Amino acid sequence: MRQRDFGYQWSCLLAAIMLMSLLASIHPCQAVTLSNVDGIWSSASPSYASCLRYSNTADTTDENKVAYGSSGSCPNSLSFNVQSGFGFDGSGSQEILPGSIINLGRFRHHNQPISATYILTSVKLSITLYISGVSPNPTFSYTMNLDETSNSGSCTKCGGFWQPSCCEYSPCVSPCPDRVWWANTGSTTTFTLDGKTYTLEIIGFADCSNPSSAINSFVTQEDADSYACLYGRITGFTPSIHIEKYTNDIDVVSADPSNVPIISKTCPVTWTYKVTNDGNLPLSNLVLTDNMGVIPLRLSGDLDNDNILDLTETWIYSATGSAIEGDYTNTATVTANTGSTPSTVTDSDTSWYRGLKIGADAGPDQTVCEDQGTISLIGVSTGSPASILWTTSGTGLFTDETSLNTEYIPSASDIAAGHVTMTLKATGTCSDLSVSDTVTITINPIPQPIINVIFPP
Numbered sequence: 001m002r003q004r005d006f007g008y009q010w011s012c013l014l015a016a017i018m019l020m021s022l023l024a025s026i027h028p029c030q031a032v033t034l035s036n037v038d039g040i041w042s043s044a045s046p047s048y049a050s051c052l053r054y055s056n057t058a059d060t061t062d063e064n065k066v067a068y069g070s071s072g073s074c075p076n077s078l079s080f081n082v083q084s085g086f087g088f089d090g091s092g093s094q095e096i097l098p099g100s101i102i103n104l105g106r107f108r109h110h111n112q113p114i115s116a117t118y119i120l121t122s123v124k125l126s127i128t129l130y131i132s133g134v135s136p137n138p139t140f141s142y143t144m145n146l147d148e149t150s151n152s153g154s155c156t157k158c159g160g161f162w163q164p165s166c167c168e169y170s171p172c173v174s175p176c177p178d179r180v181w182w183a184n185t186g187s188t189t190t191f192t193l194d195g196k197t198y199t200l201e202i203i204g205f206a207d208c209s210n211p212s213s214a215i216n217s218f219v220t221q222e223d224a225d226s227y228a229c230l231y232g233r234i235t236g237f238t239p240s241i242h243i244e245k246y247t248n249d250i251d252v253v254s255a256d257p258s259n260v261p262i263i264s265k266t267c268p269v270t271w272t273y274k275v276t277n278d279g280n281l282p283l284s285n286l287v288l289t290d291n292m293g294v295i296p297l298r299l300s301g302d303l304d305n306d307n308i309l310d311l312t313e314t315w316i317y318s319a320t321g322s323a324i325e326g327d328y329t330n331t332a333t334v335t336a337n338t339g340s341t342p343s344t345v346t347d348s349d350t351s352w353y354r355g356l357k358i359g360a361d362a363g364p365d366q367t368v369c370e371d372q373g374t375i376s377l378i379g380v381s382t383g384s385p386a387s388i389l390w391t392t393s394g395t396g397l398f399t400d401e402t403s404l405n406t407e408y409i410p411s412a413s414d415i416a417a418g419h420v421t422m423t424l425k426a427t428g429t430c431s432d433l434s435v436s437d438t439v440t441i442t443i444n445p446i447p448q449p450i451i452n453v454i455f456p457p
Contacts (some may be wrong), residue, residue, distance in 0.1 A: 032096040034095075041125055082112070101233050113175065120148065153166060154166065239338035265357045271332070275309065275315040283345065290331070360436060366441050370415045394420035396420065
């Protein structure tokens with residue numbers, strides 16, 4: 001599959017609608033989550049294309065299709081068994097960052113050898129974005145063009161005397177492949193996010209696992225399904241840089257207790273930094289710092305290893321530490337040179353966590369009679385442990401060993417032994433940090449009556 005010549009106007013409109021809706025509600029430096037994308041086919045040209053059929057479902061998570069032509073008679077409903085056509089399956093949940101590459105969905109050209117009096121030349125795809133907390137869901141449209149070539153040409157031994165004509169496109173597998181591309185090539189539509197002006201630039205089509213290889217349009221082989229994902233990125237019109245910081249994979253957007261993650265004291269803390277170029281020029285001499293003595297190290301992202309933050313790159317950094325007790329705040333700042341005006345650009349992002357010391361109290365020792373049946377256990381934990389677990393030195397059963405307050409049913413062996421020890425274990429946010437406390441249950445036998453027999457003298 002080969003791709004080339006693809007513009008970006010329709011995606012600019014998409015970004016404008018989507019992100020202007022979000023502007024009033026998004027906390028600065030908070031990533032935007034796109035839950036899913038749906039696409040509807042319509043407005044084929046010509047409208048009288050042979051055997052034109054649509055299959056647009058109410059399900060927003062499946063593939064919608066349009067088909068044309070037929071290898072036999074026209075089917076009553078769309079059938080990829082005998083027709084050529086397009087499919088679009090919108091992407092699922094993903095994070096959107098200014099400057100980062102966005103996967104809008106997977107496009108399919110089902111390219112069948114067909115007969116058609118009137119050839120399809122273009123069709124409109126209207127895409128709806130489903131964004132949590134945004135209503136109404138924004139929709140935009142773009143037009144896909146098709147060059148449905150004749151199947152009479154050849155990829156090899158062609159163009160000479162008594163030879164068939166040569167196929168127009170390559171790579172080529174006989175019969176001749178077709179080509180699809182987008183009609184929309186640009187837009188002046190803009191939007192403002194966190195004080196910056198952006199548009200959405202289309203990167204192009206690529207293998208869905210390799211967005212960095214995106215090219216603008218692609219050639220589709222006959223009698224085959226050709227797939228490609230459509231990628232774009234949010235970009236500005238002036239030099240700019242963007243950073244998003246995560247604490248243990250959480251994008252902490254404020255110091256509000258409902259947002260701040262709890263990390264057990266001494267457990268590892270990993271800060272991840274995503275640095276993107278959300279402007280219009282490559283950036284050099286990038287420096288990323290974090291206060292509180294944290295030292296970020298770059299892990300990946302410089303695809304061409306030139307130490308230049310290119311327009312389509314996302315550089316990933318990481319730093320680690322151990323959680324301390326109490327409320328903790330640190331701020332990352334990134335700067336870079338533009339080689340233009342302004343000469344430098346900068347951005348920052350702050351993150352928070354709360355460090356708590358975990359504790360466990362299994363309660364006071366108890367003495368019970370052997371006929372009690374169940375023993376109530378009331379445990380107490382502090383520091384918001386990640387998990388709780390009761391265990392026993394005996395062979396009895398807990399009604400729920402993962403609950404602080406539970407019941408224990410002693411076994412016959414426990415009763416015969418006359419005692420059993422329960423251990424309450426609290427595990428922190430890291431699995432190798434835990435504290436324990438024990439409670440001993442003494443099980444007394446049922447007192448037996450003493451009968452004194454007195455015989456008369």
